[in-house]
Amino acid sequence: MKLNIKNTFIEHLPADPNLENTRRQVEEAVYSFVNPKQTKAPKVIHTSLEMATCLNISEADTKSDFFKDIFTGNQIYPETKPFAMCYAGHQFGNWAGQLGDGRAINLFEVEHKNYNWKIQLKGAGETPYSRTADGLAVLRSSIREYLCAEAMFYLGVPTTRSLSLSLSGDTVLRDVLYNGNPEYEKGAIVARVAPSFIRFGNFEIFAARNDTKNLKILTDYTIKHHFPHLGTPSKETYLQFFKEVTTRTLDMIIAWQRVGFVHGVMNTDNMSILGLTIDYGPYGWLEGFDFGWTPNTTDRQNKRYRYGNQPNIGLWNLYQLANALYVLIEDVPALEAILKAYEVDFEQKSLQMMKSKLGLFSSDANDVKLLQDLEDNLQLAETDMTIFFRNLSNFSEARTGFNTIENAFYDLENMSDEIKMRWITWFESYETRLKKEHLSSEERKEKMDAVNPKYVLRNYMAQLAIDAAEKEDYSLIDTFYQLLKKPYNEQPEHQQWFAKRPEWARNKVGCSMLSCSS
Ligand code: AMP
Ligand code: MG
Numbered sequence: 001m002k003l004n005i006k007n008t009f010i011e012h013l014p015a016d017p018n019l020e021n022t023r024r025q026v027e028e029a030v031y032s033f034v035n036p037k038q039t040k041a042p043k044v045i046h047t048s049l050e051m052a053t054c055l056n057i058s059e060a061d062t063k064s065d066f067f068k069d070i071f072t073g074n075q076i077y078p079e080t081k082p083f084a085m086c087y088a089g090h091q092f093g094n095w096a097g098q099l100g101d102g103r104a105i106n107l108f109e110v111e112h113k114n115y116n117w118k119i120q121l122k123g124a125g126e127t128p129y130s131r132t133a134d135g136l137a138v139l140r141s142s143i144r145e146y147l148c149a150e151a152m153f154y155l156g157v158p159t160t161r162s163l164s165l166s167l168s169g170d171t172v173l174r175d176v177l178y179n180g181n182p183e184y185e186k187g188a189i190v191a192r193v194a195p196s197f198i199r200f201g202n203f204e205i206f207a208a209r210n211d212t213k214n215l216k217i218l219t220d221y222t223i224k225h226h227f228p229h230l231g232t233p234s235k236e237t238y239l240q241f242f243k244e245v246t247t248r249t250l251d252m253i254i255a256w257q258r259v260g261f262v263h264g265v266m267n268t269d270n271m272s273i274l275g276l277t278i279d280y281g282p283y284g285w286l287e288g289f290d291f292g293w294t295p296n297t298t299d300r301q302n303k304r305y306r307y308g309n310q311p312n313i314g315l316w317n318l319y320q321l322a323n324a325l326y327v328l329i330e331d332v333p334a335l336e337a338i339l340k341a342y343e344v345d346f347e348q349k350s351l352q353m354m355k356s357k358l359g360l361f362s363s364d365a366n367d368v369k370l371l372q373d374l375e376d377n378l379q380l381a382e383t384d385m386t387i388f389f390r391n392l393s394n395f396s397e398a399r400t401g402f403n404t405i406e407n408a409f410y411d412l413e414n415m416s417d418e419i420k421m422r423w424i425t426w427f428e429s430y431e432t433r434l435k436k437e438h439l440s441s442e443e444r445k446e447k448m449d450a451v452n453p454k455y456v457l458r459n460y461m462a463q464l465a466i467d468a469a470e471k472e473d474y475s476l477i478d479t480f481y482q483l484l485k486k487p488y489n490e491q492p493e494h495q496q497w498f499a500k501r502p503e504w505a506r507n508k509v510g511c512s513m514l515s516c517s518s
Contacts, residue, residue, distance in 0.1 A: 036073025037125025041169025073124035084127035087201035089269025100129025141518030142188035145280035151484035201269035207324035248275025260286035282514035288382035393448035401427030460505035
């Protein structure tokens with residue numbers, strides 16, 4: 001395995017001069033050098049060959065001991081210097097000060113086919129930013145991150161990617177239920193990949209410390225390497241940069257809304273400056289369509305990160321980024337105009353996205369109402385989001401409309417006549433509206449099926465893969481990995497995964513609600 005290594009990040013950005021792996025506040029530096037921990041019995045249990053190919057790593061390479069040692073942190077690739085990044089963040093709406101890569105260690109950059117990829121290990125041991133925790137990750141949360149990042153990529157949602165999933169061979173102590181009964185679990189390491197892991201929090205930390213010099217160095221680096229089309233940094237360029245981050249953030253969140261993904265911890269330290277979905281923790285997939293749902297147990301009280309609030313939180317986070325970049329721009333009205341535009345663009349893009357899910361491409365004065373009525377109906381009785389929208393493409397006439405989507409209801413037997421009537425009324429409006437489109441029903445179905453996935457990583461599916469893996473059966477990980485590479489395709493052999501969540505999974509830990517204890 002010979003990699004085309006680059007070091008643009010560490011060559012251009014200031015390092016912490018302290019080389020000790022001790023927990024501390026780190027100032028005037030973007031990162032600290034730190035080596036991953038040696039592990040007892042590393043074992044690679046899955047690899048994304050597609051991602052490996054992007055890095056010019058062959059299938060044979062992925063089976064080598066060298067690959068295993070590098071991507072579990074047991075060997076340092078020649079002439080590279082691993083490091084952890086320093087960043088801050090707002091957590092659940094409150095300023096949290098310095099956070100940083102507490103359990104992520106950046107290995108190196110690989111350049112291949114004009115792409116520059118950063119590779120990072122998650123769960124490879126403590127760093128100066130580990131605070132009170134151990135720098136490790138458990139198998140269950142690693143499987144969830146590994147599978148979901150790749151699934152999101154194939155859904156067309158901007159995201160970090162996964163390269164490999166490994167067992168460390170060590171055990172990790174975790175209190176899963178936060179009830180004072182910690183247990184030993186299997187430790188794991190995910191190698192994840194992105195063009196950059198820079199977060200909003202990387203900018204916030206310098207702003208909070210009035211370190212304008214390093215804020216400018218970081219911003220200039222980010223523009224030069226990730227937004228090169230914006231040209232030489234200046235006040236105007238910084239504004240354009242901020243504008244582009246707002247657009248990318250919004251597009252990412254609209255994509256989440258389209259597929260029913262709920263991130264669960266949209267703190268500013270978990271917001272990528274490139275608008276990539278990052279840090280898969282207590283995320284979840286909507287089963288019943290519900291704007292009020294959050295997968296994160298820590299968020300159960302306030303539901304700050306609930307499905308319907310994700311676009312607002314994106315904006316709230318962008319306000320924090322605007323505050324951080326302010327000293328470089330010093331133009332409040334211009335920043336406010338960009339933030340205002342996010343709200344306007346959200347309305348427009350959200351409408352367009354929802355219309356595409358319904359197969360509507362022309363404009364009609366009543367479209368907003370049609371969609372509002374639909375969203376209301378979807379929440380009258382528990383209705384599976386994925387099944388509903390996928391089946392809707394089979395709609396032909398109002399009379400049979402209800403039959404088309406019957407399968408999406410969790411408790412059809414006890415559904416009131418009133419709710420059924422409301423659906424029938426909605427289908428009548430939908431049928432009338434479809435007459436204004438110029439597509440044949442086959443063409444409409446094709447377009448709808450390209451935006452309404454048939455297969456997503458349902459919460460209970462990830463849990464089934466986890467339960468099997470705990471017993472050393474890794475086959476379901478591969479089954480889901482292969483299945484989710486073609487989420488929009490009919491895959492008749494996998495029809496069993498196009499199904500509502502089974503009743504046993506309704507309140508099972510891991511299947512409905514998750515904690516941050518990972
Ligand atoms: P999260 O909300 O999971 O993205 O994490 C918030 C902060 O806590 C980040 O700075 C993480 O690096 C840190 N963190 C989370 N889990 C651990 C852990 N097991 N060991 C060290 N740091 C952690
Ligand atoms: Mg994080």
